[in-house]
Amino acid sequence: MALLQLSEPGQTPDPHARRIAVGIDLGTTHSLVAAVRHGVAECLPDGQGEGQGRVILPSVVRYLDHNRRQIGFDARDAQAEDPENTIASVKRFMGRRLADLVGHERLPYRFVDQPGMVAIATRAGVKTPVEVSAEILATLRHRAEDTFNDDLFGAVITVPAYFDDAQRQATKDAAQLAGLNVLRLINEPTAAAVAYGLDNASEGLYAVYDLGGGTFDISLLRLQRGVFEVVATGGDAALGGDDFDQALADWALAQAHRGADTAHDKRAVLVAARAAKEALTEAADTLLTCNLSGQPVSVPVSRAQFDAITRPLIDRTLAAVRKVLRDARLKRDEVAGVVMVGGSTRMPAVQAAVGELFGRVPLTNLNPDEVVAVGAAIQANALAGNGRDGELLLLDVIPLSLGLETMGGLVERVIERNTTIPVAKAQDFTTFKDGQTAMAIHVVQGERELVADNRSLARFELRGIPPMVAGAARIRVTFQVDADGLLSVAARELGSGVEASVVVKPSYGLADDQIAGMLKDGFASAEADMVARSLRESRVEAERMTLATRAALAADGELLTEAERQAIEALLVDLARIAAGEDHAAIDSAVERLAEGTESFAAARMNRGIQAALTGRKLNDL
């Protein structure tokens, strides 16, 4: 059924108005961009080599002199040679403080312990993980723009399901910094399920086991006729292929009675360990070789030895799988299929362990490196309004409980983990002292009972509460989580009506004007280009809105009185006149006026949709 048709018969939209939307998998080890072209979602290759090119972009950024930088393969190849200025696996630092990074002293970077989020000193200055990630995203954005020879309308960016609010916010900041319009953040396993499910027309309960370079996710999803419902999700935001490299490197150093103390040596042994790990996917034995402080090191390693060294890491993933099944109150034999995602699932020991736990052979028929980006592209296309209506709906959950600090440093949970989003929930609190006029609100995320064991997301104060005896004030705190999984919190004293609110941006989240400043500095185009681009975007939006309104009038016009209809017609005429001009701000406000003017019409149409859902009838039958 079509609530929204983008075109009526005889009024096809201008082909140039098709919105180009991409899906981006911003991975720990490598990143990809995909888009729907000619009805098929596929990863976009770089311009290297005639006809083919490479779809993978290593997530590595090297800072050079004179504000130059290398991103991708060149940077990756320079890691051992210039380790301090070549940042790899930056995703593990997103939204983290130095104290959060277990084993950071083994990494070759000069970390700067900033409040909120750690940064790294390079020859080009101190860089935050957000800025480094933005370099990768901007590279992919340019790749897509070159492919289509046009501006992007927006992007869907994937994050591990287990990312907390701070990590999601950091990812969104990076995208904004790279000049991308973020249509949605979606969870990597959900994206994989979209790609997989649509490909195989599957129904039922699926487990997605996603072991990437630096993160591990396990999600249970129910697939049913285009609706992808996340039932439960869990995992470990600091466990991935990098840890397998590190474990093998540590073992090899011990075998060779050697140490790796310099930045160069640390990187060299990790690169060698990674190569040995990859070789062991095919071979039963290999040789780990590298140069440490000019001395060659060579350690033979068998697959059986590697499996034994890394078994504790695999066991950690299996424990997370059992926990998520417990959370969902599901038994492992209810799972109809297990989808493997992430390059690390190529390891034979991982496939064997997962197969054993579920009692079935995991599905590996899609490329585990590409499947997340492909799923994100399908969702991006749908969100941009290019897909057929009613084709795809993702119903995601929050991965970690959200709550407030109460007396004694305890957490009062407001929204439990695995609750479907969007969600809003209110809880009432009161004052504990006579005459108390302010209340501190401390928002935390996590499953532990003590505030100190959870992640602190935001603090704010509700002031101006009229003085009352203790326990008389009624303070309602409302949590709202949007479809991106991002939280905003509001507090209101019900008697007096005083209120305060925050969009939860952790203290290190970049302020909007900071982002605007950084955009000017380098990532976006020159100012004249910006104006032309804004005007083009505003006109596209005006055209979209006009077509959507006309289609709605054609489909449901009888819901309106003659006067209401004429008021909407007047707004349409007004918008058409202004859109012919050059003032993008004026066009934007005319679009907003049309949006406001059609609000009650939209409400009436939504109502009709609900009635249809309940009766199971098509809209047209009503």
Place this chain on the structure above:
Amino acid sequence: MTPAMKLSDDDFTLFGLPQRHALDRSELDERWRALQSQVHPDRFTSEGAASQRLAMQWAVRVNEAYQRLKDPLKRGAYLCELRGAAIDADNNTAMPSAFLMQQMAWREALDDAADADAVRQLDDTVAADEHALLATLERTLDQQGEPRAAAQQVRALMFVARFRDDIHRRLDALDP
């Protein structure tokens, strides 16, 4: 055409289900997916900010009702409230002594449980008891029509649910 749906309609009306405790879970799930397919903000990405806000409100309301309806305990408590019997668990802590004795025995069993298998066994026992209590609650609400008695049963079930949460926390600790 049927009368307009409102955000303030009760959960059962919103989902087009009879106002009773007995419920077909697959029918509820089906309704939920159908409603979200109509109101989710992603369905209105081309329609401007006003529609987005409205869709967000509806999607939140539908999810709220779904969370309440799918949980038999929350559904029972909600029905009691709808029928004028407040749960008010904070001010109604009195429980029959046999029930309290049972709770204490379970708590001791949890403290004494030596390993994950023992905890799982206890969980099975408690789950069976919870199941029986829920069946009683359903009869009290749907056949006997006694919301006040049902509210007392809901309060007892809240004890059991909290205890099962403790069991699961213990299991999480034993299987890190």
